[in-house]
Amino acid sequence: KKPTSLSLTASPASGTPPFYTTLTATLTSNGTPLGYKEVEIYMRYTGIPWTKVTWGNTNASGVKSFIIHVGLTPLEFYARFAGDSEYQDCVSPTITITEEAPPLVDxxxxxxxxxxxxxxxxxxxxxxxxxxxxxxxxxxxxxxxxxxxxxxxxxxxxxxxxxxxxxxxxxxxxxxxxxxxxxxxxxxxxxxxxxxxxxxxxxxxxxxxxxxxxxxxxxxxxxxEAAVGIPTTLTIFAPDEVGPGETFNIFGQLTRDDTGVAIPAMSIIVSYNGNPLGSVLTDMQGVYTIPASIPDPGTYTLRADFARTPEYAASRSTADTIVAATPLEAALKIAGPAVTGLA
Structure with a gap:
């Protein structure tokens, strides 16, 4: 009779029960696939004898696959070809399905x-x-x-x-x-x-x-503890009254309280009613100037802030300015309700 050879693989070969694995048996004779031949699958668990669990015929390529439910591990499997009038019988090496270690979380x-x-x-x-x-x-x-x-x-x-x-x-x-x-x-x-x-x-x-x-x-x-720093005084000046959208200058000076000497090259942040206008550095005389324009009529609080430095303490100052409506705007505001009432 012609010699035969049988192999058996599992995919996956390990896992966390319960899971399914695919056993693939491949039957050959002198390297040539043996198609349409019956192969058997045997299984055993620790302490339990070998038991035939399934069987089936190979395809034209000499391959037969089996889907196996794995409920316990370790499980051992081997495949067997019983032989016939032309080919010798053979068995595959035993393979073992094991439990996969859980992922390491670290x-x-x-x-x-x-x-x-x-x-x-x-x-x-x-x-x-x-x-x-x-x-x-x-x-x-x-x-x-x-x-x-x-x-x-x-x-x-x-x-x-x-x-x-x-x-x-x-x-x-x-x-x-x-x-x-x-x-x-x-x-x-x-x-x-x-x-x-x-x-x-x-x-x-x-x-x-x-x-x-x-x-x-x-x-x-x-x-x-935060260093106190040398006390400073910051002033702020602006016109008492301007028109809507009119550009005007806000200016002031930063000086030391102990000597009255001006402090140059310091950043001053200027705002009105909490709205930032920008920042500007003091010049060699400690003076800062920044242009501003406020579109809507009303009374506004202008504010200048000097943040502390390792050498100087913080200081701030405020001033009020009025953005006054033009006579025409005032007249329109007065006439508006009257005209509306006549409509």
Missing amino acids: GRILVVYYWIEGMVSWENLEAYPIPAKVGDDIHLAVVWVNDGSSRVVGHVLAQLKSPGYIPYIPNAVEGQDHPADPGSGYTVEFAPVTLNERGSWEFFGRLTLDGTDIDSKKFTFTVE
Whole structure:
């Protein structure tokens, strides 16, 4: 009789029960496919004898596939060809279907960055190279990495606790609940928190992946008392009355309170009724000038602000100006209701 050979494969060869796998038997003789021959599939589980579970004929390519339900693992299978008058019988090597290990969910908080106004770039909060001052708004950004074996969704909790043990939990503004593949990560940025107390503050961060708490970080940093700076006086002047849409100048001077000396090259922010008009630098005499135009009639409060610097304290001043309607506009406002009443 002619020799035969039988192979058996499984796809998938592992999984989490219950699941289905496809067994593929391939029957050949001297490398030539044997079509339309019956092959049998035998199975056993630990402690249970081999049992024939299914059978069927190969196709023209010598292949027969079987879909098998896997309820327990490990399961062993082999295929058998019983032979006939022309071909010898044969069996395949035994294959084992195993249980697939569940995906590894793991990760860590890599670094916590912070930024406060005046810093050139974000810095590591744990290293804390630039101390914050009372009144500073601190921005936090937490970088996490996926050390597991599957894609996960990361959620970061950030909390600051003041020296008075008051917790502050800022909202995430970017990067929260973002998926990451194994070996990658994401950055979660948070809304700023005002550091309103001097002393030791505590940072606590917790990383949750797919709803499971995975990692946390806790450390402290010191907030210093803000330097008072040299007191300053800022003045503001403008016409008492202007017309609607008329361009006029707002001007004033910034000086030191202790000596009365003008302070040059300082930024002054000017606004009216809370609407920004822009910012301008003081000149060598501490004087600033900015043009303005207000379209609608009314009484407006003009305001000039000088923000503090490491050397100088903040100051501000206000002035009122009236945008008066023209005689024609006033007449139209008076006549309008009368005309409407006649219609």
